[in-house]
Structures are given as structure tokens and as C-alpha cells.
Amino acid sequence: MIIGNRYFETGQRPYIMGILNVTPDSFSDGGNYNDLDKALMHTKQMIDDGADIIDVGGESTRPGHTTISVQEEIERTCFIVEAIRENFNIPISIDTYKHKVAEAAILAGADLVNDIWGLTADDMMAETVAKHNVSVCIMHNRDNKNYNNLMDDVVSDLEAMLDIADKAGVAKDRIMLDPGIGFAKTTEDNLAVMNNLEKIVDMGYPVLLGTSRKSMIGNTLNLPVAEREEGTIATSVLGLIKGCSFFRVHDVRANYRALKMTYEIIKAG
Numbered sequence: 001m002i003i004g005n006r007y008f009e010t011g012q013r014p015y016i017m018g019i020l021n022v023t024p025d026s027f028s029d030g031g032n033y034n035d036l037d038k039a040l041m042h043t044k045q046m047i048d049d050g051a052d053i054i055d056v057g058g059e060s061t062r063p064g065h066t067t068i069s070v071q072e073e074i075e076r077t078c079f080i081v082e083a084i085r086e087n088f089n090i091p092i093s094i095d096t097y098k099h100k101v102a103e104a105a106i107l108a109g110a111d112l113v114n115d116i117w118g119l120t121a122d123d124m125m126a127e128t129v130a131k132h133n134v135s136v137c138i139m140h141n142r143d144n145k146n147y148n149n150l151m152d153d154v155v156s157d158l159e160a161m162l163d164i165a166d167k168a169g170v171a172k173d174r175i176m177l178d179p180g181i182g183f184a185k186t187t188e189d190n191l192a193v194m195n196n197l198e199k200i201v202d203m204g205y206p207v208l209l210g211t212s213r214k215s216m217i218g219n220t221l222n223l224p225v226a227e228r229e230e231g232t233i234a235t236s237v238l239g240l241i242k243g244c245s246f247f248r249v250h251d252v253r254a255n256y257r258a259l260k261m262t263y264e265i266i267k268a269g
Contacts, residue, residue: 001135001173001174001175001176001206001245002135002171002173002174003053003091003093003111003112003135003174004091004092004111004112004135005091005111006091008052008206008245008246010206010245011245013260013263014240014244014245014246014247014259014260014262014263015052015053015245015246015247016050016051016052016053016246016247016249016252016255016256016259017051017052017053017054017055017093017208017210017246017247017248017249018043018046018047018049018051018053018054018055018249018250018252019055019057019212019248019249019250020039020042020043020046020054020055020056020057020080021057021060022039022056022057022058022076022077022080023057023058023059023060023076036079036080036083039080039083039084040083040084040087043084043087043088043090044088045252046252047088047090049252049253049256050252050253050256050257050260051090051252051256052090052091053090053091053092053093053112053246054084054088054090054091054092054093055092055093055094055095055114055248056077056080056081056084056092056093056094056095056105056110057077057094057095057096057114058072058073058074058076058077058095058096058101059073059076059096061116061183070098070100070101073096073098073101074100074101074104074105077094077096077101077104077105078104078105078107078108079108081094081105081108081109081110082108082109084109085108085109086109091111091112092109092110092111092112093110093111093112093113093114093137094106094110094112094113094114095114095116096113096114096115097115097116097117097121097122097125098121098122098125099122099124099125099127099128102115102125102128102129103128103132106128106132106134110134111134111135112134112135112136112137113125113128113129113134113135113136113137114136114137114139114178114248115136115137115138115139116139116141116180116183117139117141118138118139118140118141118157118158118161118164118180119136119138119161119164119165119168120141120161120164126164126165126167126168126170127168129165129168129170129174130165130168130169130170130171133171133174134174135174135175135176136165136170136174136175136176137175137176137177137178137208138158138161138162138165138175138176138177138178139177139178139179139180139183139210140154140157140158140161140177140178140179140180140183140184141180141183141184142157142184143184144184145184145185145186145189147189150189150192150193151192151193151196151199154179154180154193154199154200155199155200155203158177158200158203159203162175162177162203162205172205175205176205176206176207176208176245176246177200177203177205177206177207177208178207178208178209178210178248179193179197179200179207179209180193181193181194181209181210181211181214181216181235182210182211182214182215182216187215187216187219187220190214190216191216191220194211194216194235194238194239197209197238197239197242197243197244198242198243201242201243201244206245206246207239207243207244207245207246208244208245208246208247208248209235209236209239209244209246209247209248210247210248211232211235211236211239212228212232212248212249212250212251212255213225213228213229213232213250214228216235217231217232217235218231229251229254232249232250232251232255233251233254233255233258236249236255236258236259237258237259237262240259240262240263240266241262241266247259
């Protein structure tokens, strides 16, 4: 898969997407990095810890989050994207479902659009991705939890999103999929999707797994956000075994080490 000027050979090793939330209200780290110096320091730390991509988000998408305007999201994210591009040689992702934010971030230096609505919330998003020939992460999401057959429906929803990308002219080697853990799913649904990740891997695109500190872990282990690192690592390891290639996490060093260890065991086999 191509992201920016880098080719990611999936299957060779796991890749880490480090989360950089420049928001005041994200569920686990809101307000920690919405200052340029702190954002750059955290970016450097994540790169040193093993991050391959930095994912910049300007609007919280936690349950009950407050929607912000396009202009505010641009103002929160684009100067950070530009600063990362100037200071580090690493692919940058913009976490947004709004095409105007995506375009502004791309012009500031972003290489990948991480869309939690899988190109369905904004009719212009797929066209924007194609026009700028950037990469995209298509995440599974929907406006309800009414599944007839969970995995069949998730795959079908993703296929419909891929059709949107194809019709817009998005290059296939610039697409990754995300099963959407924590979005439009109950805790039981999330656990079932985790147990069937190979069905999404079998769709033929690299898969990004984003479970870091999410409620699935908190509900399963009865733990607050600050104590979900071990649960996150367990999901990352399982994801790698199931065939996922990219892992979106807050705790880069711990997940990097666990994934590297798991990968070396798999490779030896």
C-alpha cells in the first residue's frame, strides 16, 4: 500500500499508526496535545517508540461528542499537520469525515484521509481523495445497530463503501479498511468482529485495527480509560494473528513491542 512517498509492504511486518488528538474533549487524551510544542514533542516520542504513521484528529468522535464546524476543525489540525511535515519525515493521516477539512489538511501535508464514515457522510470525500491521489482508510460505520448477520452486514457495508471509492477513481493501492470497532456496534458485536477479523482481511485490502482504550475493553475488563493498555495490546496481538497490517494506538511503545514479538514468532513458524 502507498501512503505519501512510502510503500508499505503488508505482510512483511505490522505497522503502527500513532494517535495525535489535538482536541479538548477526546475520550482518553483530550486537551493533552492541542498545543503545537506539545503536539510536536508527542509526535517525536511516538516516532522514537516505533510509529510509522501519525494520525491527527481535530474532532472527538467519542459517544456524545460535540460536533464542531469545518473551520474550527481546520484551525485545530492544519497548522499541526504542516509542522509535522516540516519537522519529520513520516506519513501523516488526517482523521476526518469532512472533505473540506481533508482537502485543507492534504494541502498542509497530509498523505492519508482516515474517514470514520467510510466515504458516506460527505458526498465529496471520495472525489477529494481521488483528485489529490492520496490514500484513504475506509472504516465501517452505520447509523444503526440493526444487523441481520453481523459479519455479512459489515462486509456488505464495506463493499458498498469500496464501490463509492471505485466510482470516484480512488486507486486500489491507496485503500485500507477498518472494521470500525466501537462504532455502531454493541460490546458483544465488537468482540464478535474481533473474533472474525479474517473475514475483512479476506476482502483483499490492508486492514487497520483501531481498538486503543475503547469501551469494548473497558466494558469487558471493567476498567477506566487510563487502565486499558493491556486490553489494547491483547486486541493488537489478536489482530496481527488474524491478518491485520496497521494498528492505530495511543500507547505506541507497548504495542510496538508486543506486535514485534508476535510477528517474529509467526515468521519463525
